[in-house]
Amino acid sequence: MSQSADPDLERHAAVSGGPSDSLLTVRNLQTHFFSREGVVKAVDGVSFDIRPGEILGIAGESGCGKSVTSQSILRILPKNGKIVEGEILFNYGDRTVDLIQEDADGAVLRDIRGKEIAMIFQEPMTAFSPVHTIGDQIIETIRIHQQVSKEEAHEQALEMLRRVGMPSPARNIDQYTFNLSGGMRQRAMVALSLSCRPKLLIADEPTTAVDVTIQAQMLELLRDIQADLGMAIIMITHDLGVIAELTDRVMIMYLGKEVEHGTVEDVFHRPQHPYTRGLLTSIPKMEPGRVEIEPIEGAVPSPYAMPTGCKFHTRCPDYIEGVCEKQDPPLVEVARGHEVSCYLYGGREGLE
Amino acid sequence: MTETSESGVMGDRAIISVRNLVKHFPVETGILRRQVGVVKAVDNVNFDLNEGETLALVGESGCGKTTTSHCIIQAQRPTSGQVFFRLGDDEPMDLTQMEKGELKGARRNIRMIYQDPYSSLNPRMTLLQIIGEPLAIHRMVESQEELRVRVADLLRLVRLDPSTLNRYPHAFSGGQRQRIAIARALSLSPKVVIADEAVSALDVSVQAQILNLLKELQHQLGLTYLFVAHNLAVVKYEADRVAVMYAGKIVEIGETEELYTSPRHPYTEALISAAPNPDPDTKHRARIVLAGEVADPGNLPAGCAFHPRCRYAEDRCRQEAPELVDVGGSEGQSHFSACHFAESLELTGIAGGLQSEKRGNE
Numbered sequence: 001m002s003q004s005a006d007p008d009l010e011r012h013a014a015v016s017g018g019p020s021d022s023l024l025t026v027r028n029l030q031t032h033f034f035s036r037e038g039v040v041k042a043v044d045g046v047s048f049d050i051r052p053g054e055i056l057g058i059a060g061e062s063g064c065g066k067s068v069t070s071q072s073i074l075r076i077l078p079k080n081g082k083i084v085e086g087e088i089l090f091n092y093g094d095r096t097v098d099l100i101q102e103d104a105d106g107a108v109l110r111d112i113r114g115k116e117i118a119m120i121f122q123e124p125m126t127a128f129s130p131v132h133t134i135g136d137q138i139i140e141t142i143r144i145h146q147q148v149s150k151e152e153a154h155e156q157a158l159e160m161l162r163r164v165g166m167p168s169p170a171r172n173i174d175q176y177t178f179n180l181s182g183g184m185r186q187r188a189m190v191a192l193s194l195s196c197r198p199k200l201l202i203a204d205e206p207t208t209a210v211d212v213t214i215q216a217q218m219l220e221l222l223r224d225i226q227a228d229l230g231m232a233i234i235m236i237t238h239d240l241g242v243i244a245e246l247t248d249r250v251m252i253m254y255l256g257k258e259v260e261h262g263t264v265e266d267v268f269h270r271p272q273h274p275y276t277r278g279l280l281t282s283i284p285k286m287e288p289g290r291v292e293i294e295p296i297e298g299a300v301p302s303p304y305a306m307p308t309g310c311k312f313h314t315r316c317p318d319y320i321e322g323v324c325e326k327q328d329p330p331l332v333e334v335a336r337g338h339e340v341s342c343y344l345y346g347g348r349e350g351l352e
Numbered sequence: 353m354t355e356t357s358e359s360g361v362m363g364d365r366a367i368i369s370v371r372n373l374v375k376h377f378p379v380e381t382g383i384l385r386r387q388v389g390v391v392k393a394v395d396n397v398n399f400d401l402n403e404g405e406t407l408a409l410v411g412e413s414g415c416g417k418t419t420t421s422h423c424i425i426q427a428q429r430p431t432s433g434q435v436f437f438r439l440g441d442d443e444p445m446d447l448t449q450m451e452k453g454e455l456k457g458a459r460r461n462i463r464m465i466y467q468d469p470y471s472s473l474n475p476r477m478t479l480l481q482i483i484g485e486p487l488a489i490h491r492m493v494e495s496q497e498e499l500r501v502r503v504a505d506l507l508r509l510v511r512l513d514p515s516t517l518n519r520y521p522h523a524f525s526g527g528q529r530q531r532i533a534i535a536r537a538l539s540l541s542p543k544v545v546i547a548d549e550a551v552s553a554l555d556v557s558v559q560a561q562i563l564n565l566l567k568e569l570q571h572q573l574g575l576t577y578l579f580v581a582h583n584l585a586v587v588k589y590e591a592d593r594v595a596v597m598y599a600g601k602i603v604e605i606g607e608t609e610e611l612y613t614s615p616r617h618p619y620t621e622a623l624i625s626a627a628p629n630p631d632p633d634t635k636h637r638a639r640i641v642l643a644g645e646v647a648d649p650g651n652l653p654a655g656c657a658f659h660p661r662c663r664y665a666e667d668r669c670r671q672e673a674p675e676l677v678d679v680g681g682s683e684g685q686s687h688f689s690a691c692h693f694a695e696s697l698e699l700t701g702i703a704g705g706l707q708s709e710k711r712g713n714e
Contacts, residue, residue, distance in 0.1 A: 061555035183645050211412035212582065213642045216626035220641050238555065241585075241628025245635055264632045282560035284589035286629045288613050288703040293589060295560030299525035 022049040022091070023199055023232050024073070024117075029086035031065070031072045040303040042068040042081070044256035045328075052199065055226065055233045057247035057264065059240060061279075063300055064253040066236045070202045073234075074113055075104040092116060115145040118193035122205040124185035127192060128177045134161075134188050135173030138195045145196045160191040163228070164221060183214040190221060197229060204236045219245055240283060244268055249337075252276050255300070255311040258331065262338035272340040275312045310343070318344055326351055362436050362444050363400035367543060367576050368424060368462075369444070373397040373433035375419050379650060391650040393419040394430070395600035398676070401544065406570065406577040408591035408608075410584060410623070412646050415597040417580045421546045423448075424578070425462050426455055437462070439543070460490055463537040467549035469529030473521040479507065479532055480517040486539045506535040510565065527558035531565065538569065548580045563590055584627045588612055596620045599647040599657040602676055606687035613701040616679050616689035618662045621699040656692070668692050 031043040043065040050056045058066045071077045073088055088099040092112065102108045121127055128137060138157040142148065148156070154173075161169035164187040177185055186206065193201060203222065207215040223246065226233055235247055243250050243264065250267050252260045252275065260273040271277045278296035285291045298315040301307055307314045313324035323343050330347040331339045362369040374396055379389035394416040401407050409417040422428040424435050426447050436444040437458050447458055466472040473482055483503045484493075493499045504514035510531040521529055530550065537545055547566065551559040563586065569575060581587050587594055588608060595605040596619065604617040615621045625640040640663070647657045656662070659669040674690045681687030691697070 061557060181645050211646065212584070212623060212626045213412060214645065215628070216639060216641045217643075219628070220639070239628065240556070240630040244630045244632045245628045268630065268632050279556060280630065282557045283630050284560075284563070284585040285631075286585050286588065286612075286624070286627050286702050288609070288701075291589075293560045293563065295564060296557035297561075299527050299558060300555065 021051060023052045023054075024050045024091070025087070025089040026069075026073070027087040027089070029069065029072060029088065030084050031068050031077065031081055032084050033078075033081050035080055038304050041256050041306065042303070043072060045086075046251075046253070046256070046258050048251055048258070048261065050200065050232050050234060053226075053230045053232055054249065055235060055247045057235045057237070057243040057250040058253060059237060059243050059250055059279075060253035061238055061300055063255065063303060065256040066238075066253055067204055069253075070119070070204055070234065070236055073099065073202065074117060074119060075099060075102070075109055076113075090116070111145070114141055114193075114198070115196040116198055117200045117202065118196070118198040119202040119204065120189050120193045120206045122208050124182075124189040125177060127189045128185075130177055133174050133176055134180075134192075138173075138192050141192060142195050157191075157195060160195050161188070163225065164188070164191045164194075165217075166191070182210060183217060186210065186214065186218055187221065190218075190225065194225060194229065194231075198231055200232045200234065202234045202236070205238070207242060208237065208239070215242075222246065240268075240279060252279070255303070255306065257311055257328070258341060259312065260338075260340050261331070262335070266335065266338040270335075270338070272334050272338070272345060273312075273342050274316045274318045274344070278315075278317075310341075320344075323348060323351060361434070362438055363402065365402040366400035366436075367403040367438060368401040368578075369434075369436040369438075370397055370399050370401075370420070370424065371434040371436065373420065373423055373435065374431045375416075375423050375428060376431045389650055392600045392652060393649055394423060395649075396433075397597075397600075397602055399595055399602060399605060401576060401578055402593075403543075403576055404570075404574060405592045406579050406590055408579040408581060408587040408594045409597060410581055410587050410594060411597035412582060414599075414646055414649060416600040416649070417597050418548055420597070421464070421548055421578060421580050425459065425464060425546065426450070456490070460486075460540045461542045462544045462546065463540065463542040465530075465533050465537050465545060465547045465550045468553050469521075469526060469533050470553075472533055473529055475521055478518050478520055479503065479535075482521070482532060483507070483517075483536045483539055486536065490540055492540065502539070503535075506539055509538065509569070510535045525558070526554055527561055530554060530558075530562050534562075534565070534569070538573070541573070542575070544576045544578065546578045546580065549582070550579075551586060552581065552583065559586070566590065584612075584623060585629075596623065599652055600649050601657065601690065602688075603658065603690045604688065605676070606681055607685050610681045610685060610687055611701075613703050614682075615699045615701050616687060616694045616697075617691045618664050618697065618699065619658050621701070622661075624702055625700070656690075664693060664697055666693075 027047045029043050029046045033040040033042055046069055060066050072083055083100050089096050090099055097108060135157050139153040142153040142156055158169050158173055161172055166172045166187055207218050247264050250264050251258055254275050260267055260276045271280055281294035282296060284293055296315055309325040309327055310329050313319050320343055329341045329343045331341045332346045333339050334345050373394055375394040377391040377393055378387045381388045397420055411417050423430040430448055435447045437447055438444040480503050483506050484499045487493050487502060493502060503517050507514045512531050551562050579590055591608050594608050594611050595602045598619050604620045622640045622642045642661045644661050647653060653660055655671045656669045656674050659665040669692060674692045676688050676690040678686045679689050679694045
């Protein structure tokens with residue numbers, strides 16, 4: 001693996017094109033939270049691209065920054081969260097805008113949210129107002145973003161409810177969320193988020209709170225809708241099973257850092273980073289016979305007492321003394337499109 | 353189910369036997385609290401928990417697995433049925449017939465671990481108080497000094513630093529808190545531990561630590577586990593036998609490997625098929641996606657409660673509720689299924705699922 005003088009240039013080349021053919025390009029994103037106890041670097045220099053129609057998974061354990069990454073893209077961070085560095089370039093019509101440079105409440109972001117980039121959440125009840133019908137809320141979204149009549153919007157809403165497999169769209173459109181069961185609410189939320197045919201759907205743990213048979217329905221729905229409408233999806237989850245079932249590429253995060261990134265086949269079959277390997281050996285498998293599991297030692301450190309150097313070195317079975325705790329390891333390409341941030345694979349040259 | 357030996361009410365190797373367990377909750381309405389219906393949370397459940405084994409109760413939300421465990425420990429009194437508990441060679445005792453005071457002895461031997469170690473530990477108590485409380489209540493220690501020694505031993509048992517016993521739960525991570533909850537559960541040297549979704553709230557790397565710790569402790573202390581969970585992969589790793597519940601009933605029960613590789617109930621087959629597998633090669637396997645949702649235990653369909661979602665359902669299933677009967681596992685093991693067509697259906701388990709995927713790729 002070659003090390004050029006500028007690791008960023010290397011990255012742009014490695015991720016097959018940069019902003020030109022990608023829908024969304026995130027570069028060196030740093031989102032920090034400020035509180036009385038100190039500064040939490042929730043996202044600490046994350047970069048990735050997503051092309052039109054692609055499904056990208058972002059996986060990691062609690063506190064890794066996967067949800068904050070998605071909130072940064074839509075600029076819906078909690079009050080004490082601030083993007084301090086980086087670029088989020090979105091291909092918007094025929095121009096590219098840096099979402100970080102826009103006003104979070106400004107016209108551009110209000111136009112993009114819901115229309116170009118939509119989001120679905122873990123808990124569908126939070127996506128809907130309980131005092132308006134499902135239909136009214138979908139119609140409202142459509143009419144905010146498109147110049148259509150009420151009747152046309154109603155038609156579109158019906159069509160979307162039908163597409164997500166609601167049992168009787170004509171009746172469901174006049175129902176409230178409390179009339180619906182958990183699985184139906186999830187479907188309604190997908191219908192709402194897709195009502196303006198976004199180019200990018202961000203799904204933040206959409207299957208975490210549901211039963212396994214409903215989860216299977218939801219994954220099938222996302223797969224079908226994606227094939228049908230061709231939007232790109234960012235799937236954020238801690239469940240590596242869901243990542244393996246749905247995504248094309250995956251980025252593994254740990255304490256705000258990207259540790260490994262590649263096609264889902266590369267990352268699952270040829271995991272390189274000790275953290276990725278540990279995650280994969282930690283999960284019990286649905287395979288015949290006795291398959292042992294191997295946990296990762298220790299626990300995720302407190303965000304206020306972040307380790308120096310590689311954030312994983314305190315738990316790493318391959319820790320190299322005098323190297324890993326010094327500096328953050330750079331991302332190195334171990335195979336085409338497969339990048340790892342670990343000194344086992346190089347990047348030590350710059351260390352004294 | 354007929355695991356009971358002829359000699360008595362309990363199975364030969366059973367430490368707990370659940371017989372015809374029923375827990376119904378009335379649905380009341382209006383100021384007169386008129387009863388308008390009944391939620392059949394647990395509806396005639398029978399099983400034996402054998403000494404030294406891990407039996408898993410699995411199923412989706414509302415299937416009655418947690419209510420069943422609460423009825424065993426008498427945290428909720430069952431509507432009807434018996435829960436027999438036997439200590440060594442003593443006569444079995446029916447916990448459902450015992451008064452609160454009498455239950456103390458049994459409860460010393462049946463302890464629980466809960467899902468969320470953030471809400472199950474009192475934030476105002478130190479580890480010494482949390483873990484020591486059961487010892488004090490049951491008067492198992494003579495002095496404060498003895499209590500400290502016992503608690504320090506228990507912390508060592510769950511691989512925590514014994515010098516932390518004066519600290520409060522907030523100083524510990526989720527995995528460490530679950531270790532504290534385990535230490536508390538083990539403080540009275542119980543025979544049986546009921547773990548209700550004990551690893552569901554933990555991150556995967558920590559979940560694996562707790563799963564292995566539970567196994568080691570079982571081996572070391574000869575514990576019997578009732579492992580209530582919804583994650584099939586976790587259950588496969590942890591359990592010796594598995595009971596699958598649907599709408600308040602056990603629909604299938606058998607040895608873990610046998611049940612996963614040759615399920616005998618269509619619901620089990622669908623659960624196994626739906627569980628996401630962390631292997632991208634199985635991405636395009638033919639998955640069984642059940643239509644609809646779990647039956648409402650307040651308004652169960654006639655016949656087999658699973659029939660509206662079952663792809664093999666026939667007329668008989670809509671009319672007649674199937675009994676849980678032994679359909680015979682491999683090597684003479686018992687394998688119970690509550691399906692009219694358990695003998696004739698060719699259901700697919702985990703091995704089959706992977707094979708058919710490979711065929712599909714060619």
